[in-house]
Amino acid sequence: MIRIVVILVIALLLGLALSQGIHYDLGYIRISLGNYLIETNFWVGLVLMVALVLVVLAVIWLIRRLTRQTGAVAGWLAGGQKRRARRRTTEGLLALAEGNWPHARKKLEASADHADTPLINYLAAAQAASEAGDHDDVDELLRKAFESTPGSDLAVGITQAQLQLNANRLEQALATLVRLRKQAPHHPFVLKLLKTVYVRLEDWKELSRLLPELRKRQLGDSAELDRLERTAWHKLLQRAADECQRQGNQDLSPLTRLWDELPGSMRRDEHTIRVYAELLARAGEEAQAETLLRKVLRNHWSDELIHLYGRICGAKPDEQLLAAERWLQDRPNNPDLLLALGRLSLRNELWGKAREYFETSLHLRRSQETLAELSRLNAHMGDEETSMRLLMQGLVKETGLPELPMPKA
DSSP states (O other), X not given: OHHHHHHHHHHHHHHHHHHHHHHHOOOOEEEEETTEEEEEOHHHHHHHHHHHHHHHHHHHHHHHHHHHHHHHHHHHHHHHHHHHHHHHHHHHHHHHHHTOHHHHHHHHHHTSTTSSOHHHHHHHHHHHHHHTTOHHHHHHHHHHHHHHSTTOHHHHHHHHHHHHHHTTOHHHHHHHHHHHHHHSTTOXXXXXXXXXXXXXXXXXXXXXXXXXXXXXXXXXXXXXXXHHHHHHHHHHHHHHHHHHHHHTSSXXXXXXXXXXXXXXHHHTOHHHHHHHHHHHHHTTOHHHHHHHXXXXXXXXXXXXXXXHHHHOOOSOHHHHHHHHHHHHHHOTTOHHHHHHHHHHHHHTTOHHHHHHHHHHHHXXXXXXXXXXXXXXXXXXXXXXXXXXXXXXXXXXXXXXXXXXXXXXX
């Protein structure tokens, strides 16, 4: 109400001022433009000028209003595209989870341009194409993913490597991961994927070089890494031994050189020592294998190694037997050592001592291997009845026959 009163007062004052001005002097305005001449008094000219200014301001306001409405329309249209893109993306991801690869790829790729995160759309579409076996299209979708989002090269590369692995394209996956490792040398997931590729390619040399990095960064269970490292070096030792055999000579330098390259932890590992000693013995170097085993057993006892020690014939069987008998003083109830002593006694043609060792080992542990050794020895010593009885005991135990009544002999 007050505002209306103020406006009315201002309007009355302006009207009063205008009437006084007209009463005082009408004034004169003359405008000449080419052949046109405009003449009027000052007050009419003033009103026309004010009206012109108001018209100009009104036109400017109208243009701005229309511009805003056009922008709102454009924004509404763009919002509609985004809403449709979100809906199609959701449908595509659901189809991907359900295993409907063609439908998933169609929805995800079609909505990628208007999606909030086109990178996700293209990567998911690439996964769908890979599952469908369209490997050429996978590379194209990954290229679009890379171009859609700056700084996404690492994410796209890791996805590419995973899809290549899933498709069993191991050589391509290896090339991708080697490139990624140059870009990010210590990226945990890249290193894990490399480990998987090396294992599946059976590239034991590269795996052995990668494992220290995995262990340093604690990328995996310690027991699993130990198992992988042992497997890698065992495979490499076997390959070196095969290489020596293919050469057809007595040069074992590839095998012995590789043994010298082994990490200290592997050179102390009893399983690895056993593999190396077996390879030496198989290559005709039983004396070298016996020397190695004797040195290891003197400092670090291992039932696995003493078992192998009894199977190897050293250069001097009598000294080999004496060394094993010294170990018996500290381990009088070790069945593996007693079995080895029985075999070493046979190598020295000490038949009675061998049977005594076999029987003592068998008393401590019912072993099929010990039963077989004792049965064979008794048969060669003329005790056929005992030999047959031992063989039957071994067969009953091996086949798991139940306890049943039998006729008396």
